[in-house]
Amino acid sequence: MSDHGKYRIKQLSIFSENRPGRLMDIARDMKEAQVNILWFTIAEGSGYGVVRMLVDKPEKAYEKLTSNGHVVKFTEVVAVKMEDKPGGLYDLTVMLTDAGINIEYAYGYRNSPSAVLILKVEDIDRAIDSILGSGRSLHDVSHFK
Amino acid sequence: MTAWNPKIELMPSQELERLQTKLLKALVHRMYDYSPFYRERMDEAKVHPDHIRTLSDAFKLPYMHKRDLRELEPERLFMVSNRELVRYHVSSGTTGRPTIVGYTQKDVDLWTESVARGIASVGIGVDDVLQVAYTYGLFTGGLGLHYGAERVGCTVVPASTGNSERQLDMIKRLGVTAIACTPSYLMHLGEVSQKIGMSIRKDTKLRLGILGAEPWSEGMRDRMQDWLGVKAINIYGTSELSGPLWCECAEQKGMHVWGDMALLEVVDPDSGEPLGPGEKGELVVTMLQKEALPIVRYRTGDIATVDWERCGCGRFHPRLGRITGRVDDMLIIRGINVFPSQVEYVLMSNPELGNEFQIVVDRKGALDEILVRIELKPESFQDNVAKLECLKAKIHEKLKNVLMISAEIELTEPGSLPRFEGKAKRVVDKRNV
Numbered sequence: 001m002s003d004h005g006k007y008r009i010k011q012l013s014i015f016s017e018n019r020p021g022r023l024m025d026i027a028r029d030m031k032e033a034q035v036n037i038l039w040f041t042i043a044e045g046s047g048y049g050v051v052r053m054l055v056d057k058p059e060k061a062y063e064k065l066t067s068n069g070h071v072v073k074f075t076e077v078v079a080v081k082m083e084d085k086p087g088g089l090y091d092l093t094v095m096l097t098d099a100g101i102n103i104e105y106a107y108g109y110r111n112s113p114s115a116v117l118i119l120k121v122e123d124i125d126r127a128i129d130s131i132l133g134s135g136r137s138l139h140d141v142s143h144f145k
Numbered sequence: 146m147t148a149w150n151p152k153i154e155l156m157p158s159q160e161l162e163r164l165q166t167k168l169l170k171a172l173v174h175r176m177y178d179y180s181p182f183y184r185e186r187m188d189e190a191k192v193h194p195d196h197i198r199t200l201s202d203a204f205k206l207p208y209m210h211k212r213d214l215r216e217l218e219p220e221r222l223f224m225v226s227n228r229e230l231v232r233y234h235v236s237s238g239t240t241g242r243p244t245i246v247g248y249t250q251k252d253v254d255l256w257t258e259s260v261a262r263g264i265a266s267v268g269i270g271v272d273d274v275l276q277v278a279y280t281y282g283l284f285t286g287g288l289g290l291h292y293g294a295e296r297v298g299c300t301v302v303p304a305s306t307g308n309s310e311r312q313l314d315m316i317k318r319l320g321v322t323a324i325a326c327t328p329s330y331l332m333h334l335g336e337v338s339q340k341i342g343m344s345i346r347k348d349t350k351l352r353l354g355i356l357g358a359e360p361w362s363e364g365m366r367d368r369m370q371d372w373l374g375v376k377a378i379n380i381y382g383t384s385e386l387s388g389p390l391w392c393e394c395a396e397q398k399g400m401h402v403w404g405d406m407a408l409l410e411v412v413d414p415d416s417g418e419p420l421g422p423g424e425k426g427e428l429v430v431t432m433l434q435k436e437a438l439p440i441v442r443y444r445t446g447d448i449a450t451v452d453w454e455r456c457g458c459g460r461f462h463p464r465l466g467r468i469t470g471r472v473d474d475m476l477i478i479r480g481i482n483v484f485p486s487q488v489e490y491v492l493m494s495n496p497e498l499g500n501e502f503q504i505v506v507d508r509k510g511a512l513d514e515i516l517v518r519i520e521l522k523p524e525s526f527q528d529n530v531a532k533l534e535c536l537k538a539k540i541h542e543k544l545k546n547v548l549m550i551s552a553e554i555e556l557t558e559p560g561s562l563p564r565f566e567g568k569a570k571r572v573v574d575k576r577n578v
Binding site: 073 | 521523526527528529530533534537555556557558559560561
């Protein structure tokens with residue numbers, strides 16, 4: 001349990017009004033702070049969006065964004081190492097279903113030769129236990145630096 | 146010219162003034178004896194009912210404001226007991242607290258009589274079918290027009306608001322000759338009729354519109370009349386005064402305010418000093434015959450002019466011109482009064498929201514829409530779109546309960562709305578009436 005902290009990946013979630021230039025403002029902040037964006041998406045609400053990003057320097061990004069008036073939250077997610085082959089996602093979801101772990105949201109990307117699945121779950125410690133207990137591996141924070 | 150009540154309607158000025166003086170004296174005695182609130186007010190102003198001998202003595206009486214009606218319990222205000230009340234109407238106040246108006250049978254009868262005289266003066270009678278497309282219920286528009294129309298013997302279609310295609314279908318099928326609604330709703334019906342391939346001018350018998358409950362202009366009147374072939378008649382009233390009360394005659398030169406029911410003044414909204422004939426200012430109304438809720442030198446907050454000259458129709462009763470503005474920040478949206486303070490009251494009861502908000506009013510097609518933009522508090526942001534949507538839905542519902550109309554909600558980033566050093570300007574009104 002003590003090493004769970006290193007598997008809690010800090011994702012940035014930013015509240016953003018849905019109007020031209022808002023994403024540009026965020027991107028400018030990242031450029032100026034010399035933060036590299038590893039992955040990002042926009043979850044669409046009505047009239048606003050939630051920008052989600054994985055970056056190499058989350059604290060620096062957080063500081064820069066908040067100092068420019070953005071509403072930013074850290075959201076902890078886990079990054080599962082996946083084999084990049086058919087059936088990989090199925091096997092993982094069978095395991096999560098058996099463990100009764102509900103996924104709030106998830107996204108994946110290819111990280112050749114393997115793949116990464118990011119999961120946002122309610123009880124992150126239990127998810128880490130279950131995933132590690134099933135013999136799978138998780139990326140720790142150092143992977144994103 | 147048709148007059149519903151020729152004796153009163155055609156009464157010469159001097160005789161009318163004598164009648165008003167008699168009614169004013171009786172009213173002041175009634176209020177002093179039966180309205181604890183107003184008695185205190187008169188005592189404070191050192192005015193006794195015996196001091197009121199002529200019509201101009203009315204100026205000695207203290208003003209009443211909307212806040213008096215809102216803040217006081219009805220029993221401190223009303224001049225009759227509950228047993229004598231036959232109806233309540235409730236209008237939205239400047240905060241969440243509503244304004245309650247009670248009516249005795251005579252109050253309802255006089256209100257009805259006032260509407261009857263007005264609509265008869267534009268020629269509505271037994272041969273007409275009038276569709277009432279004002280909301281029925283706590284809002285006074287629907288029932289007020291309904292009773293007046295029945296009184297003159299025309300056939301009433303109590304359509305209330307909404308479902309425009311069905312409204313048009315009824316206008317066509319039932320041979321509706323007149324409609325009572327907000328001017329913007331009639332414009333909207335015109336637009337809907339075009340969409341469904343119907344012409345109000347050619348396919349229906351509609352020839353008159355009794356239009357009010359929101360500000361409109363001569364330009365809008367010309368457009369409506371040319372486009373739809375419907376003579377557009379302006380009507381005015383507020384729930385405090387009873388409801389819709391006064392409308393233009395066929396001359397369309399101002400709304401006749403029946404002298405046996407009301408005494409008008411126009412005052413400087415800041416100083417409260419009376420203004421000269423024809424000058425624009427705040428409309429102050431004394432209802433001379435009300436029994437339940439006393440309305441004496443009531444500051445309506447509406448800016449208008451009053452024409453005291455005899456009308457082309459022959460009547461001497463003064464004519465109220467178009468309402469051109471408000472002394473406060475009250476908005477009228479789809480016939481409903483909305484105060485920014487009501488919106489503030491609702492928003493401030495939600496800890497998730499910041500202190501800044503903005504109200505944007507726009508006219509989409511012919512209908513008014515209201516958008517409320519609110520800043521989210523940084524600490525209430527969570528990375529969960531469903532929860533943010535729930536928050537929006539909750540605010541929408543709360544606002545609807547207080548405002549009685551539906552507003553669109555927009556969550557904005559903290560710090561994104563304009564800040565004000567002096568008086569906050571919360572409202573952006575994009576309507577071009």
